[in-house]
Amino acid sequence: MGDELEARIAERALAYVVDPPRGDDPVIELASPAELRKVFDASVPLEFDSVATAHHDDAIVEAVDSVIRYSVHTSHPRFVNQNFAGPDPVSVAGDFLGAALNTTGATFEAAPVFTLMESAVLAKLGRIAGYVAADSDPLPTVPPGLFCPGGSTATLYALQLARQRLRPDVNTTGATGEKLTVFVSDSGHYAASKSAALLGLGTDAVIKVESDDAGAMIPDALGDALTASKAAGQVPLAIIATSGTTVTSAFDDLHALADHAEAHGVWLHVDGCYGGSALFSPTERHRLDGVERSDSFVWNLHKMMGMTQQCTALLVKEPSRLAECFALRADYLFQPDKLHAEYDSGDRTFQCARRVDVLKLWLAWKHHGDTGFAARIDHAVAMAQRGAARVASSDGEFAHVTGTFTNVVFGWIPPELRPTNLTPLSIPTLSAETHATLHAIPPRIKRRMQQEGSAMMGFQPIAGLNTFRLLVMSPTVGPDDIDSLFDQISEYGMSISAITS
Numbered sequence: 378m379g380d381e382l383e384a385r386i387a388e389r390a391l392a393y394v395v396d397p398p399r400g401d402d403p404v405i406e407l408a409s410p411a412e413l414r415k416v417f418d419a420s421v422p423l424e425f426d427s428v429a430t431a432h433h434d435d436a437i438v439e440a441v442d443s444v445i446r447y448s449v450h451t452s453h454p455r456f457v458n459q460n461f462a463g464p465d466p467v468s469v470a471g472d473f474l475g476a477a478l479n480t481t482g483a484t485f486e487a488a489p490v491f492t493l494m495e496s497a498v499l500a501k502l503g504r505i506a507g508y509v510a511a512d513s514d515p516l517p518t519v520p521p522g523l524f525c526p527g528g529s530t531a532t533l534y535a536l537q538l539a540r541q542r543l544r545p546d547v548n549t550t551g552a553t554g555e556k557l558t559v560f561v562s563d564s565g566h567y568a569a570s571k572s573a574a575l576l577g578l579g580t581d582a583v584i585k586v587e588s589d590d591a592g593a594m595i596p597d598a599l600g601d602a603l604t605a606s607k608a609a610g611q612v613p614l615a616i617i618a619t620s621g622t623t624v625t626s627a628f629d630d631l632h633a634l635a636d637h638a639e640a641h642g643v644w645l646h647v648d649g650c651y652g653g654s655a656l657f658s659p660t661e662r663h664r665l666d667g668v669e670r671s672d673s674f675v676w677n678l679h680k681m682m683g684m685t686q687q688c689t690a691l692l693v694k695e696p697s698r699l700a701e702c703f704a705l706r707a708d709y710l711f712q713p714d715k716l717h718a719e720y721d722s723g724d725r726t727f728q729c730a731r732r733v734d735v736l737k738l739w740l741a742w743k744h745h746g747d748t749g750f751a752a753r754i755d756h757a758v759a760m761a762q763r764g765a766a767r768v769a770s771s772d773g774e775f776a777h778v779t780g781t782f783t784n785v786v787f788g789w790i791p792p793e794l795r796p797t798n799l800t801p802l803s804i805p806t807l808s809a810e811t812h813a814t815l816h817a818i819p820p821r822i823k824r825r826m827q828q829e830g831s832a833m834m835g836f837q838p839i840a841g842l843n844t845f846r847l848l849v850m851s852p853t854v855g856p857d858d859i860d861s862l863f864d865q866i867s868e869y870g871m872s873i874s875a876i877t878s
């Protein structure tokens with residue numbers, strides 16, 4: 378590579394991608410906002426003055442080194458913090474290439490290769506989800522969905538599509554004030570409420586249906602909620618099923634929810650942002666049985682599949698609905714009389730410019746094949762099972778809370794409180810003192826992990842009690858990493874409890 382600034386930055390990025398931090402390297406070098414400002418003041422300050430001066434390349438390269446040094450190393454095998462982790466290196470290179478070719482996926486004219494790649498990938502995802510027949514066209518002119526920027530945006534799209542089917546005039550006349558309702562489990566993602574707010578349905582339109590102990594929607598509770606909503610003069614618009622809840626990885630019973638959707642004539646959207654990728658694994662795909670009966674299905678390939686953020690596919694059962702919902706036929710862009718205009722995707726989306734997120738996925742999928750993709754899921758499940766086994770065999774040191782698939786939710790119990798049952802039903806029965814002691818432990822252990830840079834694992838309240846969440850997303854997480862994560866929690870827990878007792 379040359380001496381140009383871009384070459385020097387790219388060189389560092391590539392070195393990072395091919396040899397990311399691991400082993401004894403820190404997961405994070407924690408710095409406060411004030412410390413970060415000081416670090417950058419030594420090269421290129423973070424803030425801009427009212428007149429921004431140009432900086433010397435050497436200073437910028439020094440700043441780039443600080444960016445890398447003080448960022449969270451999500452590729453590190455002990456980053457098990459949330460439902461994404463370090464990227465598949467091929468997808469990073471694909472993202473870079475897509476950026477280098479800087480175009481918009483909106484038209485065939487500007488993105489001939491990417492348009493066909495999108496068609497190919499969406500058709501393949503559609504076949505895997507049972508949205509299209511196994512022998513259907515592998516390169517359709519109108520694919521069964523679109524790529525969009527993230528799961529929350531896809532939820533917004535899905536609700537807009539649902540409303541367009543129910544009330545085709547609303548796009549032109551505007552919302553009438555009719556009370557349309559959306560049903561999602563009380564463990565579902567907040568994207569439902571945000572989307573309802575943006576669409577003018579109001580967050581009150583989102584009816585949170587009770588979920589079971591594991592976090593899956595109770596189908597009978599959904600039936601009751603639909604009936605009650607109708608009795609109250611509301612009009613049920615959509616059911617959002619969750620395939621892999623964010624916190625506990627619960628999978629809703631899609632057949633049961635589809636029965637309700639069909640009985641009430643309601644749109645069924647499946648939020649598979651996290652768990653949709655189970656479909657890649659022959660042993661895990663049963664978790665989404667019934668997804669083929671849904672009207673739309675979102676799948677975040679930037680979570681379990683390690684594509685760089687963002688890479689989200691929204692599948693739509695009746696793809697023609699996308700154009701019905703979004704087309705405005707801007708004649709300066711979607712001229713019907715230009716070459717291959719029938720392939721243009723831009724009038725089937727809300728966006729105008731659209732990143733070519735498909736490229737990185739296409740490259741990674743061609744590189745790993747179906748078998749490699751399945752192995753990625755199976756490995757993550759096996760590592761989570763190793764974590765669950767450690768909890769189960771710990772003689773009360775760790776207490777299982779919930780979790781399935783690639784997720785284990787658990788607590789660390791100080792010696793004087795062992796054993797303590799932390800299943801979601803038993804948490805409310807803990808004494809106030811025990812609750813307070815256990816609640817304080819995960820944040821303190823997490824803080825120490827960050828301060829020492831040894832690991833990053835998430836925690837969140839379950840039934841009001843802070844608990845750890847081990848989320849395995851990356852193939853870099855090996856058995857030794859799982860073991861050392863638990864060893865670390867054990868060590869930190871013991872030192873905290875020695876100080877407090």
Ligand SMILES: Cc1ncc(COP(=O)(O)O)c(C=O)c1O
Binds near residue numbers: 460526530622648
């Ligand atoms: C179940 C679920 N749905 C939706 C989302 C939102 O996806 P995004 O972050 O891409 O907007 C998430 C993100 O974690 C999620 O876990």
